[in-house]
Amino acid sequence: MIYEENVIIKKPLQVDIRAASVYPNLYKTAMSSLGYQIIYEMINERKDSWCERVVYPNIRSIESNSPLKDFDIISFSLQYEQDYFNMLEILKKAEIPIKREERNNNNYNNKYPLIIAGGPCATGNPMPISDFIDVFIIGEAEEVLNNFLDLYKELKYPQKEVESFTSIKGVYIPAVDNKVEKVIVENMDNAFHITNPIIVKCEKKEDEEFLPVFGNSILLNVSRGCSRGCRFCMSGYLYRPMRETSLEKLLSVAEEARKNTEINKISLIGAAVSDYSEIDELTKELLARKFQISTPSMRIESIKLQTLQKLKKSGAKTITIAPESIYSLRKSINKNIEDNKIFKVIKDALNLGFNIKLYFLIGLPNETYEDIENLAEYIKKINSLKHNENSNRSSNRSYSRSSNKSPKRNSDKHSKKNSIKFSINPMIPKPQTPMQWEGYDLKDIKSKIKYMKSELKGIDVKFDSAKMGLIQYVLSCKGKEVGEILEKSLQTKISLQEWKKFSNGYDSSNIDNLPWKNIDIGLNHKFLKKEREKMFNIDLTPWCEEKPCYGCGSCNKIEIK
Structure with a gap:
């Protein structure tokens, strides 16, 4: 059996909007997703809204055990394309018509929730699931989430008035097939940083399979975006340019989260954590404050011995x-x-x-x-x-122990x-x-x-x-x-x-x-075609953080010739 701390409970009759944040994958993966936790905390900061979590294969919320049909909005977080199967299975089991047209057909007397979706899969190409979703958020949802909820409240019949949401940048409506530009948080110090994460605890050894992938840790959002330009990496193109959270902000978030949770473990989150311009200063400061540090992955070219030593000292394995x-x-x-x-x-x-x-x-x-x-x-x-x-x-x-220690010490941990x-x-x-x-x-x-x-x-x-x-x-x-x-x-x-x-x-x-x-993610198509040509010619494009801008379009500096 597992139980959670820092879960947000509200009274349904005292809110205007009930939102179900659905993660169509395993619980341990959901609770390791920074974006999923951002949506949860951000919506629940509003007094007029209550966001509850639904995690596959369940069709009822964790917070109140409410069925999905009871919610005003159902939001799917799509991190993996294979989750599309689980998404449809969830809707079917919840007795919600999977096709958008069927839900909005006047022949249906029931009022069904508005179905929205976001995440990298939805941002890159929403078309394979466009017949099932009412609204897609293209880019980073937190940039427009409050505007979206404000407009939802204003509309008398949101499901019938979905075209109204096209007034918000970053919103794609399949029924309209509108041209849309992605939205991103430009200043990472103004991004939504998690300071009160949900803590998952288990009573028995066999329940540890439900623990988050990174364990119970503070998800510290070091940066977003990556401009290294690996030609196969979708997230590296979707979320350009690279944006960093200031060192001062990161340390403040870490301290506040520890105060709220008593957790000392930090997971550094970013598309290219080791590219963070102050990575050594950050790890040094976190170590000095007695934090344990881990990072999901690192870019090889920016790994230094000093960084590895600090990670090891903090307890990373x-x-x-x-x-x-x-x-x-x-x-x-x-x-x-x-x-x-x-x-x-x-x-x-x-x-x-x-x-x-x-x-x-x-x-x-x-x-x-x-x-x-x-x-x-x-x-x-x-x-x-x-x-x-x-x-x-x-x-x-x-050798170092032979002069004064027993050989048995050589078999230690x-x-x-x-x-x-x-x-x-x-x-x-x-x-x-x-x-x-x-x-x-x-x-x-x-x-x-x-x-x-x-x-x-x-x-x-x-x-x-x-x-x-x-x-x-x-x-x-x-x-x-x-x-x-x-x-x-x-x-x-x-x-x-x-x-x-x-x-x-x-x-x-x-x-x-x-x-x-x-779907306009801010990249110049001429740039993508030129990169394809370079790929077949085995020609390199230098990292723009160290070399002049080459005009990909994400920073709107120059147009590629």
Whole structure:
């Protein structure tokens, strides 16, 4: 059994708006989502509104056990395309018509909630689920959330007057198919920072599976956006430009959250945490204030030994990095990290006693079978480092203790072998990136996975499914026609052949053929096409934080020629 602290309870009859914030994935994932917690706290700061949580597979709220049909607004947080299936399942079980037209049909006497959706999937390409959703928020919802709720209160029949919401920047209405510009928080000091997070506790060991992914920790929003320009990364393009929270603000949020919760653990959250301009000062200050620090992932090129040492001192046990592939292919996706840098970071981390998790991609444009063979050898070489570095650490400790300590000390907790784990995933083309025109070759991916499995026996490697990669591609890059398959999936299993019908890419010479053409995330399409050309030419685009602006459009500085 689990129980929660800092849950917000209100009296339904004393609020004007009841909102259900629905997370169509596991509870532990929901409670690790910064965006999900922001929506919850932000709405509940309003006296006229009460936001409750509903987490898959449940269809009743955690706070009051109310059925979804009782709410005025149902908001889905969409972090993963595969969650579309769970979203529709939730609506069906809640006895809410899944199709937007059916909910708003005059033949229905019932008043159904207004269904809205947000998150990176909805921002990149809302079209596959556009027949099911009334309103999409494109970008960062907190920038327009209060305006949205204010307008909702003003409308007599919000479900019948959805066109009114197009007056708010960042709102896309599928029934209108309006052109929309994304919204983002420009000054991160003015963003909504979580200072009273929900704490999850369990009574039994077996209930620990429900604990948040990062454990009970203060989610410290260091930055948003990333301008490194990795050509496969959708979030890196969606949320440009990079914006940082000031050091003073972060320390203030950390102290206030600890005062409210008595939690000392900090999870640094951002698209590129190690790129934060004051990362060393931040970790130094947090350590001085007796905080424990962890970070979900770090960019290899900005990791310094000093940063690793501070993370280790704070109690961090694992670092996660993403080399992606061999060097030549890293260059093609604009990830210019040389092998010697990667090996140095791994060796430093192992010497400090970290466990390491590494992410790799297969199926990149330009990738040959020779590249796959080289990648297998590359992974073997990385894996061998754990034996060398563990041996070195053990020898060093034994030598340093031999003069005055018993040899038994060499078997203490510090000599425990550290692990290196690998995750190898199919490359999924994503909308709003230079790869948005590419297709998905299922046969090629399956063949490469089969080869890698045979070559990497005995190494701790997890492979994502080639078939699931195809499904994710279709849900990411296709249009309204995918809605029919999603609806059909509620009744029957969809065959692989049906998914394969949608595996082809798009003509890169025609921008208007993209399903998400009305979704403007602030990028110049000429820039994306030029980046695609550079990808095939294995040509780099420098990081704009260190080099002159190259005109992607997100900062509105210059237009690319």
